[in-house]
Structure formats: structure tokens, C-alpha cells
Amino acid sequence: MKKAPALSIRVKTILRMMLSGLILVGVVVGGLLIGEGRPSVDLLNRNTPPSLNHLFGTDWLGRDLLARTLRGLTMSIMIGVISVTISATIAFLLSIISSWGRFLDICVNWFIDMFLSVPHIVILLLISFALGGGVKGVIAGLALTHWPILTRLLRAEVMQIKESEYVSLSRQLGKSRLFISRRHILPHIIPQLFVGWLLLFPHVILHESAITFLGFGLPAEQPSIGIILSESMQYLTAGLWWLAFFPGLALLLVVLSYDLLGNSIRTFIDPYQVRK
Amino acid sequence: MLEIKNVSYRYEEFWLLKNVNLVIRPGEVIGLFGPSGSGKTTLAKIAAGYLKPREGEVIIDQRIQGTNREKHPNPVQLIWQHPEKSMNPRWRMKEVLKEAGEPSSEILSVLEIKEEWLNRWPSELSGGELQRFQLARALISTSQYLIADEMTAMLDAVSQANIWHAVLHLMKKHQIGMLAISHDKRLLEMVSDRLICW
Numbered sequence: 001m002k003k004a005p006a007l008s009i010r011v012k013t014i015l016r017m018m019l020s021g022l023i024l025v026g027v028v029v030g031g032l033l034i035g036e037g038r039p040s041v042d043l044l045n046r047n048t049p050p051s052l053n054h055l056f057g058t059d060w061l062g063r064d065l066l067a068r069t070l071r072g073l074t075m076s077i078m079i080g081v082i083s084v085t086i087s088a089t090i091a092f093l094l095s096i097i098s099s100w101g102r103f104l105d106i107c108v109n110w111f112i113d114m115f116l117s118v119p120h121i122v123i124l125l126l127i128s129f130a131l132g133g134g135v136k137g138v139i140a141g142l143a144l145t146h147w148p149i150l151t152r153l154l155r156a157e158v159m160q161i162k163e164s165e166y167v168s169l170s171r172q173l174g175k176s177r178l179f180i181s182r183r184h185i186l187p188h189i190i191p192q193l194f195v196g197w198l199l200l201f202p203h204v205i206l207h208e209s210a211i212t213f214l215g216f217g218l219p220a221e222q223p224s225i226g227i228i229l230s231e232s233m234q235y236l237t238a239g240l241w242w243l244a245f246f247p248g249l250a251l252l253l254v255v256l257s258y259d260l261l262g263n264s265i266r267t268f269i270d271p272y273q274v275r276k
Numbered sequence: 277m278l279e280i281k282n283v284s285y286r287y288e289e290f291w292l293l294k295n296v297n298l299v300i301r302p303g304e305v306i307g308l309f310g311p312s313g314s315g316k317t318t319l320a321k322i323a324a325g326y327l328k329p330r331e332g333e334v335i336i337d338q339r340i341q342g343t344n345r346e347k348h349p350n351p352v353q354l355i356w357q358h359p360e361k362s363m364n365p366r367w368r369m370k371e372v373l374k375e376a377g378e379p380s381s382e383i384l385s386v387l388e389i390k391e392e393w394l395n396r397w398p399s400e401l402s403g404g405e406l407q408r409f410q411l412a413r414a415l416i417s418t419s420q421y422l423i424a425d426e427m428t429a430m431l432d433a434v435s436q437a438n439i440w441h442a443v444l445h446l447m448k449k450h451q452i453g454m455l456a457i458s459h460d461k462r463l464l465e466m467v468s469d470r471l472i473c474w
Contacts, residue, residue: 164361165356165358165361165362166361166362166363166364168326169354169356169362170375172324172325172326172349172350172353172354173349173350173375173376173417174347174348174349174350175375176347183364184364187364187366188366
């Protein structure tokens with residue numbers, strides 16, 4: 001007999017979910033509380049290293065980096081919510097459509113392959129650039145490039161249910177495609193859809209920062225981690241390490257929190273993990 | 277009258293069924309006995325419209341199986357061997373029945389389906405209990421013919437006897453024709469009016 005662990009996987013999962021949820025809520029609440037006016041320019045305190053007054057230090061205009069980071073992350077999370085929701089909706093619709101016929105399934109697969117065959121960041125840049133950049137362009141670019149992997153996942157699930165005996169029986173009972181999609185398939189893919197939605201966040205946020213860093217994303221006046229990081233490149237040789245270090249770390253923390261949250265919820269609702 | 281006319285079927289090169297002819301009249305039980313792999317289940321699926329025959333056709337009261345049944349339940353219903361697979365695990369039993377229509381109290385009482393089972397999930401019922409639900413669902417859907425593919429193969433003798441007793445009673449009363457497929461020859465000899473051995 002193995003000794004039972006001090007905390008069951010259930011309790012551990014709940015704790016992890018709470019921790020990561022708390023970090024994310026904290027960032028957003030912090031970012032919103034700071035308000036529009038801050039971080040204000042303070043030319044007397046330019047380029048000061050981290051201290052008790054400015055925990056993350058200040059940049060070359062004397063703006064508090066902690067405030068900038070929190071507002072940047074809030075912006076990232078907002079952009080993430082919108083574009084991930086659009087992406088997940090596309091994935092959901094395409095996977096349902098692919099269950100409606102062989103030809104439609106081939107079309108959906110072809111569409112997925114087309115998007116996956118081009119490097120992710122390249123289409124992202126093209127779409128964002130074509131739409132004139134800015135917040136709108138970034139959201140459109142992110143939303144239109146993050147659905148293929150989730151679609152593939154959901155489609156596999158949908159196919160499995162479609163081939164099941166109870167669906168073919170439903171068809172023999174004269175039920176329509178819409179009825180089968182809504183009553184048989186939908187309840188089965190909602191959990192996958194939700195976890196997929198959460199696990200897309202880290203991707204989307206990192207990509208948002210990446211294209212902003214490269215200069216194709218958000219404009220310089222927007223609070224954004226990507227902008228902070230790309231600006232800090234000019235000062236790294238001057239020894240202003242805190243410009244890149246703390247914002248980068250904060251971004252990593254947020255991304256890891258999302259990953260933790262998504263994986264914990266997956267563990268939580270996956271029946272195979274229950275007895276472990 | 278359910279007519280299987282010159283039906284042939286093959287999955288790949290080998291013709292599993294070749295020119296099969298069979299007539300099932302209302303109220304009649306036809307037993308079909310054969311070793312495993314002889315195409316019994318394939319014939320069942322063809323008769324119930326799950327598979328299209330490569331050659332020949334299935335005719336239900338002058339209408340070819342698989343045509344003009346948009347939005348209408350198929351008058352030929354297949355009873356699957358494993359009832360737990362033929363029910364959505366996320367539906368309660370009353371929803372499973374409702375998919376076919378409103379259950380009549382006669383069917384529920386003859387099949388000995390208890391009121392409290394209706395609120396359970398499929399995983400909370402035994403195989404025999406689920407098989408009663410599967411039969412009830414097929415009978416509710418105004419089906420005129422049942423294809424029972426190893427309907428009671430996974431049940432103990434008592435449940436087997438109970439279920440067959442209930443089914444035969446309902447069939448004679450509502451003039452439902454049945455094709456009973458099994459590898460249990462003694463069972464088929466007891467329940468069927470005619471027995472076909474492959």
C-alpha cells in the first residue's frame with residue numbers, strides 16, 4: 001500500500017487554480033486602479049534603479065516601471081480575452097461544420113493545413129500590418145491565427161462522437177443535423193473548448209508582446225510590455241537592467257499563471273485523473 | 277412487410293453477403309443463427325438502414341429503405357448489442373426516451389421500467405435495465421419492425437427470459453415484426469416462428 005499524499009490531487013489542483021487566478025485578477029485590478037493619468041512623467045527621477053519608492057525602478061522619462069508594467073499587462077490581458085474568444089469561436093464553429101459532411105470536413109482540414117503551413121508570426125504580422133496595426137490590427141491578427149490547433153483538437157473529438165452508436169441511432173430516429181450538433185456533440189466539446197480557450201492565452205499574450213516588440217503591433221503611446229521591452233533594448237548597454245528585467249519577469253509570471261490555471265482545470269474535469 | 281431483396285454486401289473484395297432474400301411479416305419473429313463473422317450484424321445494419329447494400333434493396337411496405345425519411349423515424353429500428361454505447365452518457369434516461377417520443381405508460385410497465393430510473397444517468401443502471409430502455413426507445417418511435425442483434429447476449433438467464441417475455445407480448449399485441457439474431461440456437465428455437473441457419 002502506498003501512503004496517501006498529504007494533500008490530494010483535488011486539493012492541490014484547487015490551490016493551484018486559486019493561486020494563478022489570484023495573480024491574474026491582481027494584475028488586472030492593479031492595472032485598472034492605477035488609472036489613466038499614471039504613470040506620469042517625472043524628469044527629476046529619471047533612470048533610478050529599483051527602490052522602495054519605485055519597486056521596478058523608473059525609465060528615461062521618470063515614469064514608474066511598476067505602474068507601466070501593470071498597465072501593459074492589463075492591456076495584454078484585455079487584448080488576449082477578446083482575441084482568444086474570437087479564436088475559440090472560430091474553432092468551435094469550424095469543428096461543428098466539419099461534422100456536417102465529408103466535403104465540408106475536407107475543406108476545414110485544408111483550411112487548417114493552409115494556416116499551419118505558414119510560420120505563425122509571419123501571418124500574424126501580415127494581417128496586423130494589412131489592417132493598419134494598432135489595437136484593432138493586433139486583435140484581428142491574433143484572433144485569425146490562433147484557431148487552427150484548437151480546431152484540430154475539437155474536430156477529432158467531434159468525429160469520435162459523430163461515429164458513436166448513439167449519434168447514428170439518433171439519425172435513424174429522424175433527428176436533424178442541427179439537433180445532433182446541439183444536443184449530442186455540443187455538451188461533449190464544451191469542456192475541451194473551455195480548457196482550449198484558457199490555454200490559448202499564454203500563446204496570444206506572448207505573440208502580442210512579440211509583434212509589439214518588433215514594432216508591428218501596438219503604437220508606442222499604448223501601455224504595453226512589448227513596447228517597454230523594445231525601448232529597454234536601447235538602454236541595456238548603459239547598464240539599466242531593470243528596464244527589461246522586471247517587466248519581462250512579470251510577463252513570464254502572467255503567462256505561467258495562465259498555463260497553470262488551464263492545466264489545473266483540465267486535470268480537474270478530466271475523468272481519467274480523478275482517481276489519481 | 278419488410279422485404280430484403282437480393283441484397284449483396286462487401287467491405288473490401290470478399291462478398292460477405294450475396295443475394296440474400298428474406299421477408300418479415302408484421303407480428304412474426306424470424307430467428308437468424310450463424311457463426312461469428314458470417315455477416316449477421318452486417319445484414320442487421322443493412323435492414324435497419326445504417327448501411328447501404330452494394331446490390332439489391334430493402335423494402336418496407338413498398339418503400340425503399342433510406343429514401344424519403346427526412347425528419348421521420350425509421351420504421352425499422354435496430355436494437356444494439358451494447359445498450360450503454362447506444363445512449364449518450366451525458367443524458368438522463370428520460371431524455372434518452374424523449375429522443376424517440378413521449379413514452380406510453382403501457383410500454384414502461386410491460387418492460388418493467390421503474391419511475392425512479394428515469395432520473396438516472398446511463399452509467400447508474402445495469403446492462404439489463406439499459407437494454408429495457410433501448411427497447412422502450414425503439415418501440416416508442418412508432419417502429420413496425422425490430423432488428424434485435426444479440427439483444428440479450430450479455431444478460432443472465434433470468435433477465436434474458438424477462439426481457440424476451442415482455443418483447444414477445446408487445447410484438448404480438450402491436451403486430452411488430454422482428455428479426456432476432458443470435459449465436460444461441462436454443463434461445464432462437466424458443467422465441468422464433470421461423471429459424472434461418474447460416
